[in-house]
Amino acid sequence: MSCGSRHEKCTLTPYSVPGGKVHSDPGFFLRPIEPRDDAAVAAIIRSVMPEFGAGGAGFAIHDAEVGAMSAAYAQPRSAYFVVEVGGKVVGGGGVAPLQHAEPDICELRKMYFLPEARGLGAGNAMITRCLETACGFGFKRCYLETLTGMDAAQALYRKHGFTPLCSPIGKTGHHGCDRWFIRAL
Numbered sequence: 001m002s003c004g005s006r007h008e009k010c011t012l013t014p015y016s017v018p019g020g021k022v023h024s025d026p027g028f029f030l031r032p033i034e035p036r037d038d039a040a041v042a043a044i045i046r047s048v049m050p051e052f053g054a055g056g057a058g059f060a061i062h063d064a065e066v067g068a069m070s071a072a073y074a075q076p077r078s079a080y081f082v083v084e085v086g087g088k089v090v091g092g093g094g095v096a097p098l099q100h101a102e103p104d105i106c107e108l109r110k111m112y113f114l115p116e117a118r119g120l121g122a123g124n125a126m127i128t129r130c131l132e133t134a135c136g137f138g139f140k141r142c143y144l145e146t147l148t149g150m151d152a153a154q155a156l157y158r159k160h161g162f163t164p165l166c167s168p169i170g171k172t173g174h175h176g177c178d179r180w181f182i183r184a185l
Contacts, residue, residue: 027085027086027120028083028084028085028090028117028120028121028122028125029083029084029085030081030082030083030084030122030125030126030129031081031082031084032079032080032081032082033069033070033073033080033081033082033092033094034070035070035071037069037070037082037089037092038067038068038069038070040082040088040089041066041069041080041082041089041092042066042067042069044089044090044091044092044112044113044114045060045066045110045112046066047114048112048113048114049112052147052149052150060109060110060172060174066110069092069094069110072096073094073096075096077096077097077106077137077138077139078094078095078096078097079094079095079096079130079133079137080092080093080094080109080110081093081094081126081129081130083113083117083122083125083126085116085117085120090113090114090116090117090122091111091112091113091114091117091122091126092110092111092112092126093108093109093110093111093112093126093127093130094108094109094110094111094130095107095108095109095130095131095133095134095137095139095142096109097139098143098169098170098172099170099171099172100170100171101143101169101170101171104138104139104140104141105139105140105141105142105143105169105170105182106134106137106139106141106142106143107142107143107144107145107170107172108127108130108131108134108142108143108144109144111123111126111127111130111144111153118152123153123156124156124159124160127156127157127160128160130142131160131183131185134185135185139185140184140185141182141183141184141185142162142182142183142185143165143169143170143180143181143182144157144162144180144181144182145168145172145174145177145179145180145181146177146179146180146181147176147177147178147179148178148179150179154179154181157181158181160183161183161184162181162182162183163181163182163183164179164180164181165180165181165182166180167180168180169182
């Protein structure tokens with residue numbers, strides 16, 4: 001994926017369908033978050049993060065936006081998507097400007113999936129959708145933070161062109177994260 005001018009259209013993935021809903025063959029739907037999803041997304045974040053040892057201070061689980069994700073991602077150059085399986089929200093992920101960083105850098109944020117959503121291809125679809133959205137917002141680079149032990153996630157990030165950094169950029173407040181990645185858009 002390459003973004004030229006700010007007004008250049010990004011190529012849509014084969015998952016895109018009219019109306020913003022995204023469908024993938026394995027039986028999941030990827031769509032923009034709505035206020036009715038806030039409680040489910042907060043519960044997913046609060047369930048998945050401790051599973052990987054990320055329940056303490058310095059992790060996104062404590063971010064104020066967790067309880068109202070639809071409002072937080074209604075801000076300019078921000079978007080959050082949810083994954084549904086059988087009508088149940090089972091995961092999500094989004095992009096937003098990276099705080100205290102250059103304006104052309106976004107952050108891939110709060111991408112978490114319940115166990116029943118893993119292995120369906122939802123992570124691939126989510127990253128693709130988020131990166132295309134970021135490109136459409138005019139970002140040139142995408143940054144993310146993760147931690148040791150989230151090996152499957154790190155493999156997925158690498159598959160999508162993210163490369164490791166030696167230290168964090170921006171000021172997310174997530175000092176508990178010990179792995180940082182970036183990629184050009």
